[in-house]
Amino acid sequence: MANYEEELLALFRTLHAHPELGFEEFETTKAVRQRLEQAGIELVETGLPTGVVCAIGHGEGRCIGLRADMDALPMSEEADLPYKSCVPGKMHACGHDFHTAAMLGAALLLKEREAELPGRALIVFQPAEELCEGARRVAETGVLDEPEWFFGIHSYPEFEAGTLGLRPGAVMASVDRFRVTLRGVGSHAASPHKGLDPIPVMAALIQSLQTIVSRSVNPFSPVLLSVTHAQAGTTWNIIPQEALIEGTVRTMDEQERAEVKERFYRQVEGVCAAWGAHAEIDWMDGSPAVINDPGLCALAESVAREMGFEVRQQEQTLGGEDFSEYLYRPVKRPGLFVRIGTGGGYAAHHPLFTVDPAALWPASQYIARLAEAAMKKQR
Numbered sequence: 001m002a003n004y005e006e007e008l009l010a011l012f013r014t015l016h017a018h019p020e021l022g023f024e025e026f027e028t029t030k031a032v033r034q035r036l037e038q039a040g041i042e043l044v045e046t047g048l049p050t051g052v053v054c055a056i057g058h059g060e061g062r063c064i065g066l067r068a069d070m071d072a073l074p075m076s077e078e079a080d081l082p083y084k085s086c087v088p089g090k091m092h093a094c095g096h097d098f099h100t101a102a103m104l105g106a107a108l109l110l111k112e113r114e115a116e117l118p119g120r121a122l123i124v125f126q127p128a129e130e131l132c133e134g135a136r137r138v139a140e141t142g143v144l145d146e147p148e149w150f151f152g153i154h155s156y157p158e159f160e161a162g163t164l165g166l167r168p169g170a171v172m173a174s175v176d177r178f179r180v181t182l183r184g185v186g187s188h189a190a191s192p193h194k195g196l197d198p199i200p201v202m203a204a205l206i207q208s209l210q211t212i213v214s215r216s217v218n219p220f221s222p223v224l225l226s227v228t229h230a231q232a233g234t235t236w237n238i239i240p241q242e243a244l245i246e247g248t249v250r251t252m253d254e255q256e257r258a259e260v261k262e263r264f265y266r267q268v269e270g271v272c273a274a275w276g277a278h279a280e281i282d283w284m285d286g287s288p289a290v291i292n293d294p295g296l297c298a299l300a301e302s303v304a305r306e307m308g309f310e311v312r313q314q315e316q317t318l319g320g321e322d323f324s325e326y327l328y329r330p331v332k333r334p335g336l337f338v339r340i341g342t343g344g345g346y347a348a349h350h351p352l353f354t355v356d357p358a359a360l361w362p363a364s365q366y367i368a369r370l371a372e373a374a375m376k377k378q379r
């Protein structure tokens with residue numbers, strides 16, 4: 001087994017210094033493609049301008065999917081690193097540079113073992129995770145239909161390098177968005193009876209929506225509804241025509257997700273009917289919850305322990321991850337999202353976020369070992 005550590009660290013530092021936002025990952029894509037081609041790894045064309053899919057192994061045996069994401073965030077880096085972002089207003093603050101380098105290392109290791117592999121791996125270096133769009137776009141091309149199981153990785157600042165976070169069941173939430181435009185009738189502030197003021201309708205609606213979680217969801221279920229944006233009017237003496245609210249719904253369960261959506265529509269319609277106002281609802285279904293398969297979780301834990309990793313329980317979060325798209329497209333399939341401890345002391349999306357480079361090479365080795373173990377696993 002060759003040691004790619006120095007090369008991967010150099011790649012990680014280069015990617016970190018040159019962050020690219022979602023669907024603009026042109027240089028990152030080029031770097032990954034070139035290295036895969038140089039190693040003789042088969043590239044799978046997606047037709048998308050950024051992102052890379054490659055295949056390693058043989059047609060017989062189980063096919064598994066592996067996913068890393070590539071994009072950065074529109075924010076400025078404050079950490080004082082020798083390889084700090086050179087691009088003002090862009091930063092790898094979620095470790096996707098680390099994911100790309102770690103997954104490339106895993107691909108190189110799997111390629112070395114290609115003759116002995118009992119199955120096949122399709123590896124996706126995905127664009128635009130931060131836009132909640134990339135996974136859907138790649139999955140819709142159909143090039144990732146084949147894998148029976150799908151594995152994703154993510155850096156985790158809460159654990160030090162050498163630690164992996166695992167947990168069976170739901171670990172991240174579905175992410176749906178809503179926007180409701182309430183239409184009333186404008187008038188003079190002194191003549192409310194000549195108009196239909198949308199502001200009290202908005203206030204009543206916000207209060208009413210808060211009761212969906214508190215009054216109709218099982219209190220043992222993690223469900224969240226946040227109204228995060230409310231807007232109406234322009235000044236003190238005009239009753240406006242319209243009011244707008246926006247927000248998000250998070251759930252860990254598909255049935256609850258559907259039920260909350262249905263109640264949401266009923267409440268908007270009911271509140272508006274009471275006031276005689278009209279509402280326009282824009283509901284945007286985002287990625288589903290990330291559900292870790294218990295069998296794959298046990299497999300990942302045994303591989304981790306064999307390799308000397310400390311294994312800790314991954315925390316649940318109502319944050320989202322579009323990795324879940326691969327668990328539902330084209331059909332529902334088992335998957336696992338592994339957290340790789342990368343230390344650093346600052347949360348993801350913080351301007352001082354850093355990754356401990358010591359986590360990189362072990363991560364590549366772990367992904368490669370886990371992939372091979374998954375190909376061999378009895379059903």
Ligand code: NI
Nearest residue numbers: 094095096154
């Ligand atoms: Ni991320």
